[in-house]
Amino acid sequence: MGLCHGTLTAIPSGPVLEHRKLRNGSGLVTAAMPDAALTCLDFWCRGGSAWENDGEEGIAHFLEHMVFKGSRRLGPGEFDRRIEALGGSSNAATGFDDVHYHVLVPTAQSEEALDLLLDLVLDPALEQESFSMERDVVLEEIAQYRDQPDDQVLQTLLELCCAPHCYGRPILGWEKSLREMDPAGMRRYHHRRYRGENCCLSLAGNIREDLIRHVLNSPLAELGKLSDTDPSETTRSALSFRRGRECRRFPRLEAARLMMVWPMASANDQLAVAGADLATTILAEGRRSRLVQRLREELQIVESIDMDVTTLELGSLVMLEACCPDDQIECVEVEINRQLEQSLTSAIEEEEFNRAMQLVGNGHRFSLEAPGSVAASAGSQTLWGRHRDLLAPLQDLTHWDATALRQQVMPLLQPGNSFTLIARSEDNN
Structure with missing residues (x-):
């Protein structure tokens, strides 16, 4: 016997979301899952490739790479070593619209993991030596992408139907733009995009009240606010599509x-x-x-x-x-x-x-x-x-x-x- 429509559309229970706004406009959302043994901390920013200006093509994804090369306080590789020592794991992803960085750790280690994550994401070192080395890594990633026929078919399709809209260009960027980038330009992009209202922290799992208080008094709350008159705040247009x-x-x-x-x-x-x-x-x-x-x-x-x-x-x-x-x-x-x-x-x-x-x-x-x-x-x-x-x-x-x-x-x-x-x-x- 087939399932009835009532069974198919029944709404189960799920984690309840609580939303908070930090004093600088950054968001905090929590999803309590008391039976979970782990806590996920997920930092989101409106900083995907669609926000890049002319000449910045690929900087959003490149910045994601550079973040993991260390902060002013954490040396190269130190973040990964310390997160793993806590029994956790980390990853990140850059899309057209946004970028996010997340760590998954045992609940007892979540406050220390939060300090490490925010330090890494909000205060990246962007040192010249690491910058030059990681640019070569990104350029090699582009070369490998170009060498994959299926990937080239997809990118060609997006270029044909979406370009010159930002969704029509590759998230990895263009080699010419990447070769002309420098740490100072990346700092400007980071400062422009990683600001109060552009950022959000999501917590899910077994969440202690101490962790929430820790977030409210963390460097996330100290990020500068957006300015309504900031000329660097790119206005994005709706998708233009060619049939x-x-x-x-x-x-x-x-x-x-x-x-x-x-x-x-x-x-x-x-x-x-x-x-x-x-x-x-x-x-x-x-x-x-x-x-x-x-x-x-x-x-x-x-x-x-x-x-x-x-x-x-x-x-x-x-x-x-x-x-x-x-x-x-x-x-x-x-x-x-x-x-x-x-x-x-x-x-x-x-x-x-x-x-x-x-x-x-x-x-x-x-x-x-x-x-x-x-x-x-x-x-x-x-x-x-x-x-x-x-x-x-x-x-x-x-x-x-x-x-x-x-x-x-x-x-x-x-x-x-x-x-x-x-x-x-x-x-x-």
């Missing part, structure tokens, strides 16, 4: 690719994002989804096909990728377009709608199980002013039904609204 179709050849590409991308609502429109998640799940997630069942299981003309939503602050993107033998690429494109066009008139059956609700809902439910994922979700939402309950995405799903998806979302995901890239190997001329 179209192109064919390109790439060296060493093992299988042909059909890539399609559509513009979607920005991250602030959470209901629209939820609808896009459901629609892409119905179309291309799992063996029973429409595109997978038709192209891979029945026609057997693709090796793989998937579709997902990349949620971004200036405009999200829905991306479809189909891998297939080179001689099948035309058939694949025709069939994908046919299936997308049929989604306008073909009713979404109760079974496939319930399946999508279950898959998308479970993704959110599973994200509430570990302190690291809870801290990331709470930190990201708080950074961008969305003070929402962790279970709000499950409520968003209940806004949708099969008819609304077919009438409101499927029309957006039509071939004529997309940019399509046909990628083939240079070896198959």
Whole structure:
């Protein structure tokens, strides 16, 4: 017997978020998980690659590297050694919109870990010798990225449909800009972006009250505030998207690719994002989804096909990728377009709608199980002013039904609204 709609949309309990504002405008969000043995401290900053000015392309990601080369108080490698000595781990990631640094430690060590994290992130040394050495590491990372055919297909697609918007350039940056950077310029970028209202600290797990008091009196509260008249505060424009179709050849590409991308609502429109998640799940997630069942299981003309939503602050993107033998690429494109066009008139059956609700809902439910994922979700939402309950995405799903998806979302995901890239190997001329 299938699950009823009430079971699918039932909202479980989850960690409760508490929001605080520090005296300089920085945010603090906590998600208490009393039974957890670990505490995650996740520092977020509106300092991703989309905030780079001309000539700074790649500085956000480069700064992430340089942060881990030490602070004025912590020598190179000392942060990692001390976090590991506490029984913890650390990592960081730079995206288009933001960057975050997180540590996961036993609860008893969380105050010391906080001091180490904030010292590293807020007061990086940015010494010339380390700067020159780490720039070579980043340049090598770019070279390796360029040597990966799949990565080049994706970057080419983004450049074709998004450039000159900031989402159309690589987060790793451009070699020319990186070679011309110096520590002084990076300090200016750090000072510009790592300021009060631009920053947020997220705590999840077993959280002691002493830790919260420690945050409120920490260097995070001493960061300078943003100035409304600061000319260095770049104003970012909404995503500009170009529709179209192109064919390109790439060296060493093992299988042909059909890539399609559509513009979607920005991250602030959470209901629209939820609808896009459901629609892409119905179309291309799992063996029973429409595109997978038709192209891979029945026609057997693709090796793989998937579709997902990349949620971004200036405009999200829905991306479809189909891998297939080179001689099948035309058939694949025709069939994908046919299936997308049929989604306008073909009713979404109760079974496939319930399946999508279950898959998308479970993704959110599973994200509430570990302190690291809870801290990331709470930190990201708080950074961008969305003070929402962790279970709000499950409520968003209940806004949708099969008819609304077919009438409101499927029309957006039509071939004529997309940019399509046909990628083939240079070896198959």
